[in-house]
Amino acid sequence: MPELPEVETTRRGIEPALRGRRVKQVVVRERRLRWPVPETLDSLLAGRRVGAVERRGKYLVLRTTNGALIVHLGMSGSLRMVPAGSAPGPHDHVDLVLGRRALRYRDPRRFGCLLWAAGDPLEHPLLRGLGVEPLEPEFDGALLHARSRGRRLAVKAFIMDASVVVGVGNIYASESLFSAGIHPQRPAGRISRERYGRLAVAIRRVLQDAIDAGGTTLRDFTGAGGEPGWFSRELRVYGREREPCVRCGAAIRRRVIGQRSSFYCPRCQR
DNA sequence: AAATTCTCCTGAAGGC
C-alpha cells in the first residue's frame, strides 16, 4: 500500500521520464476511480509539456503550462513507465502517452484518483487543507504539541490526521510510536512536549529510512522489472501480533483504533 | 467543534 515513502519513490522514478516531455494522448480505459477521471483530460493534456513532478503528502502533482494533474495512488495504485502501445493489464486504467513511452496508472481497488486542477494545484480542495510535510524543517515536536492541546483522541489517530501532518499512514504510525515509546491509545492532548519531540524525530526517521530503501529500486519504475522492493522494510511491530518485542521480548499486541489495526508493545509503550 | 462511523473496491487469507 503506497505510503509517503512509496509515493516519493514513485515521484523520483517517473520524474526523469516525464519532465520536459510532451503528452501525445491520454487513454482512459476505466474512469470510475474514487472520483471519475475527467472526460476532458485528453483535450486538456494532449500537446502539453510536463513540467515539475511534485509531491504533496501522498498526492503527486504533474504540472503543465495550463494546469496540473493531481494523482493519488489510494491503496493499491501504481505508476510506471511502459512502452507506448503495450498491452494493458486488467487494472491498467489510464495511460499518458508521451512518444515511445507511456506513464501507466494501475489501481486494482480504484481507491485512487486522477483529477485536473486548472489553477494553482496547491489550492485545490484536496490539497488546500493539508498539514505540514513531515520531512520539512517546520515539522517538529513543538508543532505536534501545540496542535494537540485540548484534544482527547488517541495519539495514533492524531498523527494520522492529514490536516496536522501529511503522509503518516497506518503502518508508519505504529512504527513511529513504537520508536518513541508512546502508547498508541494515549490521548493526544496528554503527551508532553518532550515526548512529542521524540515522536517527531521517529516519524521523520522512519519515513526517511523507507525512502532511502526505496531509492535502490528506482530502476524498476522505468524498466520492465517486477515489483519494487518496498515490502522488504523491516517492521518492528506492524503485523507482529503475539510475536516478541524486539526490544523487551513482551508479546506485541494488536488493537483497533479508529477503525485501523494498531500494533504496539504493552511494556515499551506508555 | 471534535470525534466517530461509513464508504468506495478487490486481492489475499482463512474456513470448511
Place this chain on the structure above:
DNA sequence: TGCCTTCAGGAGAATT
C-alpha cells in the same frame, strides 16, 4: 481442490 466469507486499508463524506 475449490468455493465462500471475511478483512484490510486512504481519506473524504456523513453522522453523532
